[in-house]
Amino acid sequence: MEEQSSLPNVSIPCHNEQRDKKKRYTVYKVMVTVGQHEWFVFRRYAEFDKLYNTLRKQFPSMNLKIPAKRIFGDNFEPEFIKQRRAGLHEFIKRIVSHPQLCNHPDVRTFLLMDKMQHFSDASEDEDDKNSSTSSNINLGPSGNPHAKPTDFDFLKVIGKGSFGKVFLAKRNHDGKYYAVKVLQKKVILNRKEQKHIMAERNVLLKNVKHPFLVGLHYSFQTTDKLYFVLDFINGGELFFHLQRERTFPEPRAKFYIAEMASALGYLHSLNIVYRDLKPENILLDHEGHIILTDFGLCKEGISQTDTTTTFCGTPEYLAPEVLRKQPYDNTVDWWCLGSVLYEMLFGLPPFYSRDTHEMYDNILHKPLAKRPGASSTAWSILQGLLEKDGTNRLGSRDDFNEIRAHSFFSSINWDDLEQKKIPPPFIPNVVNTLCHAQRELEKVVVFNCVYPLFVTLTEVTIVYLLNLVQFSYNRCNEIE
Template structure:
């Protein structure tokens, strides 16, 4: 499956006529209103996307490393993305503190830019690890799904629906634990009994009720969780087709076919999560409590999991931080300068490559 892309780069000079509208975007007060760009040494661009860049930065005060997302206000206004940008900021600042969710440390702004100072997480996107290995053994998939479910359950407890769970938005830290990022499609104010109708998400992972433009609730996240589990076990999302219309039809009408290679408990939870009727879907009655008590997770100690006491099944070989005189290496090929920018994907946190990275002195 080809990775969905959104890499159209906005020029620094494009649409100057919108610059006057930049003032319409206001982050409001930061958790630390004293934070400002000059508090950081910006070391290297590690991502570039439609609205700006992500830079690896070191805070001068204590030498800590962060990923700083720098967004151009005028480009956001031109593309009418203020709602998604502010949704991300609002969720990140809603006292969201969970071991498997990316942390926002500061947010501040200048006349023409927005700054989000985020955790620098350097274990790579789950997508790239899965792309390299094709599938994961069931115990490894179970570990990741358990951590994702814990994060989703926490968001739901705050009446936040994530809505865009997919391997590209799931990162690994240096220890191998899951970190969910990219809150631009999150919907706030959705309790267990409430619904919304906004059509959004990534095609491969859209729930049937979203495709039908019917009211939906936090059970869309459990559908996505099932889709990601299926992909980790079998290499593709459950109803995938290169033809988008055929894929939509599959999601709406095609039965989930049993395939060899997974345990009966895995198939049971897949059938529950990928139930097309959201009112009968696993998690529809008691949300995360239903998920974590399923037999698939019988071996999981949830307290230990959330305290990161369970050793991850895979530990990435990570770049702690790239120094000024280091070049990135992937598959024996040196990547530097503009080549690095073309090689990365812009997310809430951006990562350096689609394979395990090494650093070498040049």
């Protein structure tokens, strides 16, 4: 515990009020900081009062105080709200400035309860057990009928998507860390997305032996949720590193693109089109190697001579034939590869515009503008990959073999690359074992600030989820 003088101040600034026609009450949003990690909890006055009564009995000499309950009058009168906020502010300041109080079990529970309750998203609720709307989904050979959510300690949300969340989880019986993808069956079935989810499972099952694709260990289900137990890749998103550094030197970009091309070529050999290559789906492992993840948009059964017409992908990286809603094949992945290479070298996708319609028009019609700072071989492969006519695009004739033979990769020994014998140009700063992750998350340091929110219970849930959307993936060392 830090010295009292080093603890930051706390404050309770104002926020807006929202009302429910049937019931409303005051809820306080409390931000908690542990090193570089932050989360928030929601607390009603009654919970502050309960903590106060516990602490004042055990620490009478502290003379702790909180605003008294109001028996008569309007609890939502602005002046009353202002006075209560100030009183709770002083109460919190006393707690965080006193090491013994800050380490008290009830204070720790007060801080962590919502955080832990949030991870009930990863477990089976009582309501789920009584649900009659859910049904079993065939998980195929990956299904483990003996696995259950209580096999894991869910530590941290590391991703969020349309159907659920991805958690960093520690398996209890061996202490190993995994990324557990938890999907809501109801949402999947309501949107008729079961085929896409099973396609992702099928792709994951085929990826286990490839060095640059995330592996699925097994899957299981409860009444209302699906669970995919995946490799935990702790070097962070390529997007994170690219945002921080803006561009990569060409040798570093070449290394990453070579590993991506190897992974895409492997998928194509299985008649799978990835369709959603972008920096957010490209992770680095702890050694600095590329790992592709998130196979929700993969299309199975597409050989080099087959096509599909589904409009999907990320706008900045969509190939012209996809925008035109024309039949397309695995060459859309080589377009995406060129877009990612361009972004790594120059900081933005090749045809980017804040105006989506203008960006689409650029992708369809604007010539690729040559920019300074890249080698002639880099420009050559960019021109080949970003050819607007898919039938003339690099990779359209002999797929990955055509890519690997390009002069841009003349310095790459592909056998060494795929055996991970080539040292990565960058090693992420990560904790190797994460053995202290849970311990650090439980170590309460300080209330950073408290925000009063006046919302219904439902609206609290919405506010919580919207805040989580800001985080797509967190590097392991951010857990410290």
